[in-house]
Amino acid sequence: MIITLEKQCTTDQRAAIEAVARGAKLEVHPIIGVNETVLGLVGDFNGRYGDMFDHFQAMPGVASIQKISKPYKLAGRDMHPADTIVEVGGVKIGDGSLTHIAGPCAVESEVQIRSIALLVHDAGANVFRGGAFKPRTSPYSFSGLKEDGLRMLRDAGGEVGMPVVTEVMDTRDVPVVSRYADILQVGARNMKNFSLLQEVGQTGMPVMLKRGADATIEDLLMSAEHVLSRRRDREPRLILCERGVIGFDDETRNLTDMSAIPVLHRITHLPVVLDPSHATGVREYVGPMALAGVAAGADGIHIEVHNKPEEALCDGKQSLLPDQYAELIERMAAVHRAVRGVYPRG
């Protein structure tokens, strides 16, 4: 932590700052520059890095503080250099293979979910998705079949032997969703819902955490830290998912942050999945972005697939048809082969 003092910082103010640092058993290294004086603080912050940062920021005489250490620990590579592989239902996510997560936006009926499960399984998907609790911008929109939907999803996945991932939105629903799902999804809108993060963390189950539209990479990893810090078994069974950040152009729903994939791979050991369906919101762009994600090193691609998009109760505009998905999987495989060895993993 590097504290830059204000030009008009008094001797007393500086002494107070140094006293706080020494009280926390940190060494203080002053550097007197031509225009500025900085204090380098060194030592073990004992998980109080954020608190100390806030404390110093509020002290008189402090102009600004630069962080040197990262505020996350369990999510970072410093303490956990090896790549994490999340195993669920026989599928390994993050081992260098390409995981295909697919399914409809929402579970709508038994017939619908079973037929799509068969189709995406045949196409080559290995994790099945479908929403039973749906976050909807409008309170008047279809918001999911709840426990009935969970049961249908579970059964449909079970029939074709695919583990299922589904979103949980409310701490109170964590138990029921945990009974049916193999992976708990925390959606982008709840990425900073810390109560929910901690609750899903405590289950010990695999979690897929989607990046919020306004979340920096550090924000995402701090949310991951909330999940990981609640694991009793210390197993970091957590998958990160990029699904687009807020942008200023209406051509796509969100702005796909493709470089998040290599950035995350450098600083975290957790697997990284791309969701081009929500990132773009437009069917025509899902394929190109999926292929780009594979080329950029994603560990998996998450795609919305519906057999009757125009009858879908949500997100029809961005859903691929099963045929389109099957073709895309072949192309993704070709691109994955083309970049073999570029991204060592697993």
Next chain:
Amino acid sequence: MIITLEKQCTTDQRAAIEAVARGAKLEVHPIIGVNETVLGLVGDFNGRYGDMFDHFQAMPGVASIQKISKPYKLAGRDMHPADTIVEVGGVKIGDGSLTHIAGPCAVESEVQIRSIALLVHDAGANVFRGGAFKPRTSPYSFSGLKEDGLRMLRDAGGEVGMPVVTEVMDTRDVPVVSRYADILQVGARNMKNFSLLQEVGQTGMPVMLKRGADATIEDLLMSAEHVLSRRRDREPRLILCERGVIGFDDETRNLTDMSAIPVLHRITHLPVVLDPSHATGVREYVGPMALAGVAAGADGIHIEVHNKPEEALCDGKQSLLPDQYAELIERMAAVHRAVRGVYPRG
């Protein structure tokens, strides 16, 4: 709703689109332009505007859709032209007066919260704030005193006769927070936590909803709609709070969207409060932004005040000292007088 057809839209595709519209009892008005054909859809969408929008978007032959009607109803001025005044504990928010909400980031101790309550009350505040459940980026940071904090807050507010507002983060905590608080706050990070919005809506209590950093004005009003649609008494006891959106410059924590104040006043009847403390994150800028907010027509200003900012457990950097706050209130009053009559209200 205006549907623009793709150039290569077939007769069958167009017939299918028109059939869906007519099935929903909407009139179809085609307009054949030089380059494009559009269909104007007219009628009563019966709260299914969002669903219909999604449905049409997913149909083959549709190039794009322009919304004409707004997707919110209870939050908008169309159905509720008169300004809403939220009364709580003798304070009227939105009646043309200037409401002063103030207090520390977090309730830290009985001594701390009582002394700050006295100070801000003396300075002229009329609603007291303090966090007992704190959303913290880091899982290792102080996250509030929970029910003990609620009790201290309630008692401190009671002593000086100020209603209290405090954040609730988890649907499971709504009952306990409701017992102590006069106004339930939904924080920016939970603005799209629809479960929480509905839960606080059902209590019938006054709610202060803070705008998320990535939320458009429409997003904010849709979240308001989630709250309002759960009110059995139909009383729109909801206050909106602007606290900065995501920006690209590190000089301030967020980018204060000052124009949100007049924009909201034009399209919603709900009172609008500005929180310059969280919006800027820097003590020096809180005053200028508070004054600007009053000049722009805000119904209230929400300020973090701490008597020992450098010992605060959170947000010390942005907290005003009680003296600074007292001075600022006088200035705000002067500016409020200077704009009297510019913003008719109440």
Next chain:
Amino acid sequence: MIITLEKQCTTDQRAAIEAVARGAKLEVHPIIGVNETVLGLVGDFNGRYGDMFDHFQAMPGVASIQKISKPYKLAGRDMHPADTIVEVGGVKIGDGSLTHIAGPCAVESEVQIRSIALLVHDAGANVFRGGAFKPRTSPYSFSGLKEDGLRMLRDAGGEVGMPVVTEVMDTRDVPVVSRYADILQVGARNMKNFSLLQEVGQTGMPVMLKRGADATIEDLLMSAEHVLSRRRDREPRLILCERGVIGFDDETRNLTDMSAIPVLHRITHLPVVLDPSHATGVREYVGPMALAGVAAGADGIHIEVHNKPEEALCDGKQSLLPDQYAELIERMAAVHRAVRGVYPRG
């Protein structure tokens, strides 16, 4: 053009609006909705779409206007459906092959530019780049060798038989840069410097137009329109280049808008190049983003290469070493083969 009237629009105001429309020989189709009245305007706007839009927006009684037609013509696919192939010095850009543009940020010396030209040529590049007029944030930084640099660049490119592209920043420099360059580059900072766009347009030379960090896709195409509308020969010898937009995360210099590639390919006939060097600003991420760009369908990849990045006078941090570039080209070729036929072109 769809004009939504204000609820309180008077009969006279509406009559005035309709009169203006009819005066411009546009047909007026009114649609009376439950809550709103809209006027659909149909006819030939004769290039005055933007002006008419502005005019109507300023008229009393108008609530908002939706554009249906696109404001660009020469840059769009409506009037020019076939893909444009830009030929320069034997290289075809946009014909389905992958163009490799490479070279240092700046021309620094004859030795430097010649050795890099040899290295990137050997690696497989087919267009050579290097800056002689450099836009620099600081007035105290190296700003290029000017005409000497142009001569060195031209000679170095000529020796290995590569056409050269270089930036022009000032209308007054267009003649001198045109004498040495094969392609004139307009940089991101000058994307809305309309004088410069028109000046390079008038030369008739091939132009590479980089997207500004705050430019929407429509903004970019409107700037392209400025160039194209000045061509006497009507040949759209213009290449678009995505190089990242403004974002809110410091992990990378800009936010690579990867989906701009398929979006642009859908709405414009012009070739699209990706510049992952400026988009990311970090050497480690250039490779993954280059591969992603190829997978997303880019017509070319623009990479900064320097043989001694730590001695580079600019952008060393994002420059690849020649060896890294040679390896990357092989990988890009493999990905390009893997997506063959996905993006029909040429």
Next chain:
Amino acid sequence: MIITLEKQCTTDQRAAIEAVARGAKLEVHPIIGVNETVLGLVGDFNGRYGDMFDHFQAMPGVASIQKISKPYKLAGRDMHPADTIVEVGGVKIGDGSLTHIAGPCAVESEVQIRSIALLVHDAGANVFRGGAFKPRTSPYSFSGLKEDGLRMLRDAGGEVGMPVVTEVMDTRDVPVVSRYADILQVGARNMKNFSLLQEVGQTGMPVMLKRGADATIEDLLMSAEHVLSRRRDREPRLILCERGVIGFDDETRNLTDMSAIPVLHRITHLPVVLDPSHATGVREYVGPMALAGVAAGADGIHIEVHNKPEEALCDGKQSLLPDQYAELIERMAAVHRAVRGVYPRG
């Protein structure tokens, strides 16, 4: 400058970094932390701060660099603590008074510009504006009357005794615009057109520099530095103008960055003007934002005024009527009185 070394930084790499620093006559202060090693570099960078930063960033072994010193000098308060007052034609900008800059978007005709000059002068404006060279998104839109427009503007301003400000877009037009204008305006789209900045700097004339929509505060001050560094007389006759940055919400044209006013006042001595017309793009919001700007401490307010907005050749939607402007000026004066003494200046 604080350099954080990579964990795997070798002894040789570190030695090379230190050698470069010492070669530049900088002292090196290493601080060995628990997880990281940083090198504090101290000394006189002699205007080469930016270059050194780039150089170190490109060196192997460097993880990241934190700037401590600011890269601007002439624009900052360190070397120039006293507030700058720009005097032009008897008007003092930045002396604590409130400057009123007003006029139409474009000079359209002699009759138009003279009548508006009279009206805004009567309303209380003291600087007259009007565009003769207009940057237009579309090449088919009206782009100004050029020198004829300059003459009309000059004459109209002269008649009522107001100095005039007008935009120059092309380095080649600087001489002609300088002959007619009292203040040269560099528009937001050209804020990073460094050739233009240097050219207007060399004239020695007062300049008004508008902030680009994607410019950080530091970017703006670096562009100011380009102007100031070309002044032979060292007189910093430069006015900064906030006119909105890029946002994600369509309710307003840009996102008014109100906090830029106090931020700039803290770090630069140059006067700061707000332009709520371009910032919001909507007539109804111009007044509230103008009042907010005054309350936030702006040295001047720049407003577009037109007597027949619906016939304006540009920006009619955001132009105030003369009556509205006259009323607004009275309100601004009242707010200015209400904040007297809050912002010491001049």
